[in-house]
Amino acid sequence: MMDPLIIHTPAGLYCPQADIYIDPIKTVTRALITHAHSDHAISGHRYYLATPLTNAIIKQRLGNYLQVQDIHWGTSITMNGVRISFHPAGHIAGSSQIRLEYKGNVWVVTGDYKTEKDQISGTYELIQCNTLITETTFALPIYQWKPQHIIVNEILSWYHENLGNDRTTVVLAYALGKAQRVIQNIPIEIPVYTHTTVEETNDALRKAGLKLRPTIKISSKTSKKEILQGIVIIPYSVLNTPWLHALHRPVTATVSGWMAIMGNRKKQTADRGFALSDHVDWNQVNKVIRDCGAESIGLMHGYTLALSRWLTNHGKHSFIIPHHLNQDQEVVTEED
Amino acid sequence: MKNFAELYLRVSESNDVEYKRSIIRDYITQVRDDNKKWTIYLLLGLKLKVKLKGEELKEWVIQYTSYPDWLIEQCAEVTHDKIEAYSLMLANKEITDVSDSIPGCIDEILKTDFKNKEKIYSFLKSKWMVYDADTLIVFHKIMTGTHKPLIGLKEISSILSSIYFTSSDLLIFRLSNPDWIEHDFSKLIQPSKSDIENKFEPFQFIKPVVLDDDFQNIQLDEYWLEPYYTGDRIQLHKFDSTLYIWSAENSWVDLLTQDQYKALNQHVPDQSILEGIYLEEENAITWLDIHQWNGKVLHSIYPFDQRKKILMDWLEKIEKNSFQKVSHHIAIELNHLPENTKDWILKHRSAEDIWYRIRPKAKLIHTLILNAEFDPRSTQLVYTITLGVYKDEVNLASIAKINSSQLPASEKTSLYYWIQNNTTQKFGPVRVVRAQQIITISYEKTKINKRVKAGLNLVNVKFIEWHQSMLGKLKVSTLNEIS
Numbered sequence: 001m002m003d004p005l006i007i008h009t010p011a012g013l014y015c016p017q018a019d020i021y022i023d024p025i026k027t028v029t030r031a032l033i034t035h036a037h038s039d040h041a042i043s044g045h046r047y048y049l050a051t052p053l054t055n056a057i058i059k060q061r062l063g064n065y066l067q068v069q070d071i072h073w074g075t076s077i078t079m080n081g082v083r084i085s086f087h088p089a090g091h092i093a094g095s096s097q098i099r100l101e102y103k104g105n106v107w108v109v110t111g112d113y114k115t116e117k118d119q120i121s122g123t124y125e126l127i128q129c130n131t132l133i134t135e136t137t138f139a140l141p142i143y144q145w146k147p148q149h150i151i152v153n154e155i156l157s158w159y160h161e162n163l164g165n166d167r168t169t170v171v172l173a174y175a176l177g178k179a180q181r182v183i184q185n186i187p188i189e190i191p192v193y194t195h196t197t198v199e200e201t202n203d204a205l206r207k208a209g210l211k212l213r214p215t216i217k218i219s220s221k222t223s224k225k226e227i228l229q230g231i232v233i234i235p236y237s238v239l240n241t242p243w244l245h246a247l248h249r250p251v252t253a254t255v256s257g258w259m260a261i262m263g264n265r266k267k268q269t270a271d272r273g274f275a276l277s278d279h280v281d282w283n284q285v286n287k288v289i290r291d292c293g294a295e296s297i298g299l300m301h302g303y304t305l306a307l308s309r310w311l312t313n314h315g316k317h318s319f320i321i322p323h324h325l326n327q328d329q330e331v332v333t334e335e336d
Numbered sequence: 337m338k339n340f341a342e343l344y345l346r347v348s349e350s351n352d353v354e355y356k357r358s359i360i361r362d363y364i365t366q367v368r369d370d371n372k373k374w375t376i377y378l379l380l381g382l383k384l385k386v387k388l389k390g391e392e393l394k395e396w397v398i399q400y401t402s403y404p405d406w407l408i409e410q411c412a413e414v415t416h417d418k419i420e421a422y423s424l425m426l427a428n429k430e431i432t433d434v435s436d437s438i439p440g441c442i443d444e445i446l447k448t449d450f451k452n453k454e455k456i457y458s459f460l461k462s463k464w465m466v467y468d469a470d471t472l473i474v475f476h477k478i479m480t481g482t483h484k485p486l487i488g489l490k491e492i493s494s495i496l497s498s499i500y501f502t503s504s505d506l507l508i509f510r511l512s513n514p515d516w517i518e519h520d521f522s523k524l525i526q527p528s529k530s531d532i533e534n535k536f537e538p539f540q541f542i543k544p545v546v547l548d549d550d551f552q553n554i555q556l557d558e559y560w561l562e563p564y565y566t567g568d569r570i571q572l573h574k575f576d577s578t579l580y581i582w583s584a585e586n587s588w589v590d591l592l593t594q595d596q597y598k599a600l601n602q603h604v605p606d607q608s609i610l611e612g613i614y615l616e617e618e619n620a621i622t623w624l625d626i627h628q629w630n631g632k633v634l635h636s637i638y639p640f641d642q643r644k645k646i647l648m649d650w651l652e653k654i655e656k657n658s659f660q661k662v663s664h665h666i667a668i669e670l671n672h673l674p675e676n677t678k679d680w681i682l683k684h685r686s687a688e689d690i691w692y693r694i695r696p697k698a699k700l701i702h703t704l705i706l707n708a709e710f711d712p713r714s715t716q717l718v719y720t721i722t723l724g725v726y727k728d729e730v731n732l733a734s735i736a737k738i739n740s741s742q743l744p745a746s747e748k749t750s751l752y753y754w755i756q757n758n759t760t761q762k763f764g765p766v767r768v769v770r771a772q773q774i775i776t777i778s779y780e781k782t783k784i785n786k787r788v789k790a791g792l793n794l795v796n797v798k799f800i801e802w803h804q805s806m807l808g809k810l811k812v813s814t815l816n817e818i819s
Contacts, residue, residue: 142425144425144427146429147430240765261420269765306407310407
């Protein structure tokens with residue numbers, strides 16, 4: 001039997017043959033980064049290899065001094081005989097799956113991903129492989145997403161209702177990823193106002209080439225009446241602060257996959273919750289596993305045990321990769 | 337059905353009372369009368385006559401989805417609600433053209449033969465194929481009778497009153513009778529009283545006046561004496577076999593289940609009026625008075641011995657039928673002084689309409705502030721402080737909560753800044769503070785509550801004084817001292 005191409009180490013996924021780590025959680029020499037969320041991209045690595053959009057955010061968030069190298073989707077580099085290529089993951093802008101090939105043995109690390117098109121994150125690409133390492137954040141049958149257009153329509157109808165009730169519509173979304181997805185799907189005739197944190201991320205992405213619809217950063221000069229006519233996008237940290245209460249009768253909603261569960265919608269402080277996720281749901285993850293042709297499935301981050309048992313029952317070999325977030329399955333992570 | 341489900345879940349999920357009122361109001365003004373009626377019925381948490389068992393539903397879910405039992409159980413653990421887990425698994429994810437309304441759906445449920453398993457399964461499947469997750473959750477909850485009351489009688493009456501200009505009290509009176517669902521909605525909101533409603537008015541509820549005199553100085557032979565109960569005061573009027581219910585706080589229907597209503601209707605004789613108190617902590621009713629009614633209300637109170645006899649007869653009837661276990665028997669013998677005198681009320685023989693309650697002597701204790709919760713939506717400086725005492729030498733147990741509105745304005749502000757400066761942890765609107773600020777409070781008595789860590793609650797807590805930086809100089813009370 002061949003040695004595994006990727007192994008799990010305390011620093012994260014490691015390819016010994018190429019001497020590279022994937023999304024390492026400790027500082028290393030060479031890091032391949034699937035996307036720029038803080039649980040996947042940390043500061044301190046010697047070299048970063050990622051897509052241009054991901055690198056732009058890494059520089060904006062972690063420091064401009066970092067040594068990053070761009071790699072485009074579909075192109076490959078070879079390190080000590082291992083062919084490495086990045087492919088669209090559909091999670092957030094610039095997010096990638098990473099494919100490693102050595103002597104005909106192909107491993108794919110999905111990172112965080114979703115298969116539904118969202119107008120901003122690139123179209124997920126199904127890659128044939130021998131071993132697939134997939135995330136399982138929402139790998140339970142209770143998580144089955146409604147199509148994006150239905151959720152967007154629900155958000156818009158909520159906005160119109162708020163407008164009729166003379167209340168300002170405020171959407172709580174993670175500044176990188178969800179915020180841009182919501183922004184991009186709001187019709188152009190509705191103005192979108194943003195908090196500084198969101199706007200800084202938008203600027204970095206625009207500079208790196210992302211075509212994002214126009215947004216207006218809220219400043220002390222922006223009038224409340226003007227804001228009332230649009231949709232305000234803010235990060236979670238702004239909830240329950242004077243900044244939010246300075247708006248005209250704000251009404252808030254969280255946009256996240258966790259909002260699929262009634263208990264989570266009740267627990268949160270916002271007035272409403274819309275279940276829009278940037279991760280694969282139960283049906284999508286099972287379809288990917290079925291279609292990618294992998295003989296072995298590595299599971300990480302989420303409901304690994306449940307999916308592993310389900311796959312075993314269906315005659316599929318699987319193994320669980322310990323992850324630093326595995327203990328927090330029910331914690332609402334920043335990313336979703 | 338979809339619109340009702342959306343309303344139901346939004347009301348259930350929001351903490352904003354204004355928002356809830358506005359969406360219920362909007363919904364009621366937009367739908368047809370039969371829809372309004374069922375909306376009110378279900379929001380009040382009232383159940384249908386037929387019910388599907390949760391276990392049966394689970395069996396059909398397994399059959400339909402082919403998911404193993406362990407996977408379904410794991411899903412239910414995540415949602416903390418089995419009905420929700422089933423609904424999320426079964427729901428249709430695409431938009432479907434479903435135009436059924438809540439009355440239509442309820443009509444279908446009521447027409448389904450619940451003894452014929454095949455028919456129920458095929459009825460359920462027809463809904464699983466078209467309903468989205470939210471609609472299915474509400475549909476399953478209605479089917480299994482697990483939906484909870486989302487609004488009180490007083491609140492819904494106030495909303496209806498604002499739309500139809502019918503008196504809120506009259507609406508409460510009508511909604512208190514479970515038969516209202518059988519009639520047209522127009523009858524419910526009819527602004528003028530019917531003949532029968534005109535005949536009935538509650539007589540004045542007993543509201544004891546606090547008497548500050550010492551119990552020992554009172555000439556007991558001048559007074560009637562009875563135990564003092566805290567709870568919702570109610571009156572039941574039975575006329576022509578129909579029971580009408582009045583409540584001093586207009587909240588009675590929230591406490592009364594349909595079974596209780598039936599039992600009461602069975603045991604209360606025609607042409608009579610009962611006044612009683614619902615004892616919240618014991619889930620029992622204590623009757624104070626029974627008045628025979630012969631065409632008009634007799635505004636009189638029975639002498640104790642007679643009342644006791646009538647009452648005991650009643651209790652016997654009630655207990656025989658396992659309706660309520662009444663743990664407190666009313667009325668004690670005159671001139672028989674109870675040892676514990678703090679929980680009794682007195683009525684002067686010459687002024688029968690006034691009852692007096694003897695104010696218990698307040699006890700003082702020193703507590704520490706454990707945490708403070710701020711209302712994130714309020715623009716006022718309002719917060720709730722949790723106070724604790726020592727459970728043992730090291731650990732503190734929370735014992736009471738007081739609202740900052742009890743404090744004088746200057747102290748409210750000083751304490752606010754103290755909380756800001758001494759916060760050690762934040763959980764949303766809750767701030768955990770350093771346990772070093774002593775507050776003196778008074779309370780009347782303790783009440784056993786096994787659901788709290790301290791095992792008891794303090795009753796009628798009042799803020800007395802807060803002592804800045806007095807830790808070490810004043811001794812914080814212990815749980816043993818209180819209990």
